[in-house]
Amino acid sequence: MRRILSFAALIAVAACRTAPPAPPAPAAAAPLPPLDEAALDRSADACQDFYRFACGGWIARTEIPADRSAWSRGFAELDERNTAQLRRILEAAAAGRADPADAFSGKVGDYFGSCMDERGIEARGLADLKAGWARIDAIADRPALAAELARLHGAGMTAPFGLLADQDAKDATQVILIVNQGGLSLPDREYYLSDAGKNPEIRRAWAAHLRKMLGLAGLPPAQAEAGAAAVEQLETALARTHWTRAELRDPSRIYNRVDRAGLERLAPDFPWARFFAELGQPGLDAVSVTTPAFVAEVGKQFASAPLDAWKAYLRWRLLDDMAAFRAVPAALVQERFAFQSASFSGAKELQPRWKHCVGVTDEALGFALGQAYVRRHFGAEGKDRTTRLVAEIEKAMEADLGSLSWMDAPTRERAREKLARVVNKVGYPDAWRDYSTMRVDRGSFFANVLAAGRFETNRQLAKIGKPVDRGEWLMSPPAVNAYYNASMNEMVFPAGILQPPFFNREAPETVNYGAIGMVLGHELTHGFDDEGRQYDALGNLRDWWTPAVGAEFDRRAACLEKQYGAYEALPGVRLDGKLTLGENIADLGGLKLAFAAMQAARRAQPAGDRALLGFTPEQQFFVGYAQSWCSKYREQEARRRAVVDPHSPPRFRVNGPLSNLPEFARAFACAEGTPMARPAAERCEIW
Template sequence: MKNIFAVIFLICFVTNLFSQSSNNIVKVKGVSLDNMDLSVNPAEDFYKFANGNWIKNNPVPPEYSRWGAFSEITKSNESLLISILEEAMISNSPLGTNKQKLGDLYFTAMDTVKIENLKFTPLLPLFEKINSVKNNDDLIKIIGYLHQMGIGNSFGFFASQDARNSSNVIPMFYQGGLTLPDKDYYLSTDKRSEEIRKKYIDHISKMLILTGVDDEIALTDANKIFNFEKMLAEKYMSRVTQRNPDSTYHKMNLSEFKSLSPSVNWDVYFNETGLNENSFSNGTNVGQPRFYAFLNDLFNSNLTEDWKLYLKWKVLNSFAEFLSSEFVNENFNFFSAFLSGIKEQEPRWKKSLGVINRSLGEALGELYVAKAFSPESKSKILNMVDNIKDALRESLNKLDWMEDKTKEQALRKLSTFKVKIGYPDVWRDYSAMNINRNSLVDNIIESRKFNFRRMMNKIGKPVDLYEWGMNPQTVNAYYSATKNEIVFPAGILQPPFFDANADDAVNYGGIGGVIGHEIGHGFDDAGRKFDADGNLNDWWTPEDNKRYNKLADKVVDHYSSIIVIDSSAVNGELTLGENLADIGGMSLAYYALEKSLKNKKPELIDGFTPQQRFFISWATIWRNTITDDGLRLQLKTDSHSPGVVRGVAPLLHFKPFYEAFNIPDNAPIALPVENRVKIW
């Protein structure tokens, strides 16, 4: 019966597409028929219909765990970025200039002869410092010293905007110290977690042996290190709980913070890292107070030798990718091959590019946008943003489930949205970072120290509204709740997301969906708790809260029912914010497209209507192939649903999707009408 339905549907569908004269079919750039599988019934598997041939022709490359539209653009950017770095490396630029720093850092990252000769010796001074720890004061001092070098351990410290007073930057203390990607890998009793624990202990042991530790001692030490991290994991707040900003907001003054861990001499840590009483004039936020109460127990546990083993491991793990090949290979074998299913390491030049992006990202980005980004693109994207904001404004005014009081605040928040496109108006100043050609590890340490100092300098200062959280060459976008801003780097403004020569339907289904997604984050289950000024402040009426949560619960139930691999489903709670942003953002982009098409004669392109091309474009940007282990890891740790889910699941809540492809409510792909949500 299912096959009969599929044949009848496909005949009707094709007849509808090609019934008009071929003279009316216009060819422009955008959706490629070569990537689609037109033999697939879109009412049965829309993802394969839109991406089937692309999936067949794009197995995961051996040096990746996943491959998709994001990675395709990233790869296309790489040749330009590498040419910039190679030119900088031979340019003999004046000392202190960004170009000199880019060239020298790239040189040390590519200098495999020196890296192989040094082995792990650049870490010996850090090991010696850790070995000299005698008491708790020494211990908290070395923890602070390592934090300055970007070596995460035992707890997390950073500076950020106060969620309830976003005009202030305050110290933040969070849980931290794990090496495995999630607490459950330390605690869960499922077969995969048990296998990961065994392999992880073996990995630690192998890494210690490479530093000269005896085999038997290395295995004993590896077990001690694992057990130390397991104690931390037992006190960790779950990823789902952390998604609620109220759960991680515990504002307190300095004395209240110190009282959580009275056995820790915090003044020693503050002196080491550059904090003082003035740093706490606006208080501090402790994400997980319970974790800091446990930290007090750890300092009272007489585990000084275990602390040393653990801290040396965190140093070794933090720098493993920058050491000689035996360390790099073992690090790859566990974290990339075993955990993510990656078959081969990236070539040296690609690893080196990653070093630059993390250390001097905006310096490289400034040179990148000068060659790869046009003012015309920025103008077109700004126009699309305005249209999608207008669509949300109109939708809010029409909502029948939201009270006027909540609508008023929602509209106010929308009116204060800030938009950043392409690249920063003010570039980051790297003058205080000293880069030379001595050694890669030394340069990495200098870069990390620079970033730590830069972060510390923000405390007590006005918020830098010009700062970006991503490099211009990054293929991604983001929403900041405390700044109430959406940011679209130049890197993502390329096909299949955006093509200046494509029709509106393709661009609204691509980058328009991304724009709508980021705007939607301002009103997802977490973002909606922040007001127009970027403050964590509940502006929803109690009844609207209930109505919104009822809609959100339906989304959780839908996504939690989607089996992706083995018997593993999407974690509907962990991915709720991203799923809400997808559903709402896609619909807003569609409304904006419909408005742009008003009073225009609809054109068939490759036999598809603008509405159909919109939905095909949406599915196209989420095309993805992924290793089985990579998919299992994503389901466990990522707040985003897998691409195969994102490409279709949001559409199933949206009536115009069914109408565009004549999909009846009883079609195999259809979501029951009573389970669909319409948020905007």
């Protein structure tokens, strides 16, 4: 699934068995300006650094909130507004004041209320955790270990691997089980294996954190020491067999359909029959693995690592997961936050409890909450205008395909076939998810987290062997995000992102084309980026390119890989041009398509232009795009993203693609060879 934005971490959890009274309805917020004059830095040369020109004023005056690792004028500020709207829905549901039309409002209110019950969580103390640990402690042999692994997987824990039901990449009509590499506490294999940068310091901090957390959870020092050492050893062994994030971007590499027999050959010492039986799927046969060497290593460790080491690992993973959800006492939550902040996020304080609880409730019951959200905050106008704009972007892509000199006729025909079959989903799904079987207990948030995990695991596993549900959404409607799904050949634009500054009813259309139009074009281009191009019109992983045209695509993509590989997120911290390649292709293609769609619309309605801050219509487009990406990051977060994020930092998401667009250079009269107008011989162009 390719998204316009990736999110770093879970949102936080909290307190009060009876939700507090709903706050009074806020006064209507002042509409956002179409373009923000105060965000500009007109002292900057647009041809030297357009990101600074468009965002320098915003960056200078903006402080990152204490509970955040980053902040942005677009995604973060919009997410903050959406979160406040969701809070009012949830507080009403928790207090029994929900609209009768809100589906599953009782479960939504109870889940949120249990999360907000901070006093109750403190009163329960370690009782829920100790009950989970008691089951782990009772493991007496390897078959019992497999059974407990299955029970924890059934409750949503992804250790030592992840399980996902998804389409077979080579037969998109089938749903099969995907076994993913996983099992790590740190964000990436590099933190375990590399001595570059701050990795040794982070490993030492993690070692101390492990021991402190286990001690706070009640283990005596000797047992905490032994348990932490076992976790470090086991996770490091697993990390050695992980593929890099750049390697995981190759769809052919990660497609390894082995089925049950092949799984048992890969890891013969792992009792798969017992594991699947305990999951309630004894006959499950259709299986693919992303990383065969990792699965083999899991099998080896299952047989060779001491049983006590596995128990220590499972105790730790349950503790860490529940501290992330803030379903355990505050001392554990604060210790986890202190480690994450110092090593990865840089945030100064925990998120307010209510914000965390909004986030985790959306994660658990997002389509029940989303149904209430769209009825209140997403009108038909937004859906209709976005649907029309998507059609305009697709028309621009059709025209672009007809003009590409490097594409031959057979490949062009298949590309047009794929474009014609793209499915567009806007705002919210046609059918809402049924949460009838999900159990929610107002008295224990810990139990509710596990119940939500069980519900989702059962929902995923139930898909296997069934017809593909082409109406399913992978993001809830309030999400400030969007995605392209190659196996479905579909684009999805949740209601949450279809609001200012991305879609602004008060803005000239030139600005909207630059903001939301680019998002639409970005997702469409993902269908034809270095990953998406490997899937055909029906969503099957199949090479539909003639060899010469495929080689030419790769040559053009290498230009972007080289360009972005030279950028530094921080001094001495370079971007990974391979990891970010797909997103960089999508940014460049999305801008080109959105600009072409805007110009076509202007030709159709030549009297529609509006003056704005002294900018021409073309300049409005580019400023509107750039200002939706104005952002600030704490140092720890910038370092982490450089390792794990397939998206380039916002500065390069603006300056990188624009420096390749002759349309931008003409709009701002940038001489060829200036930083924002790369020489023609060095310019990168694909779509």
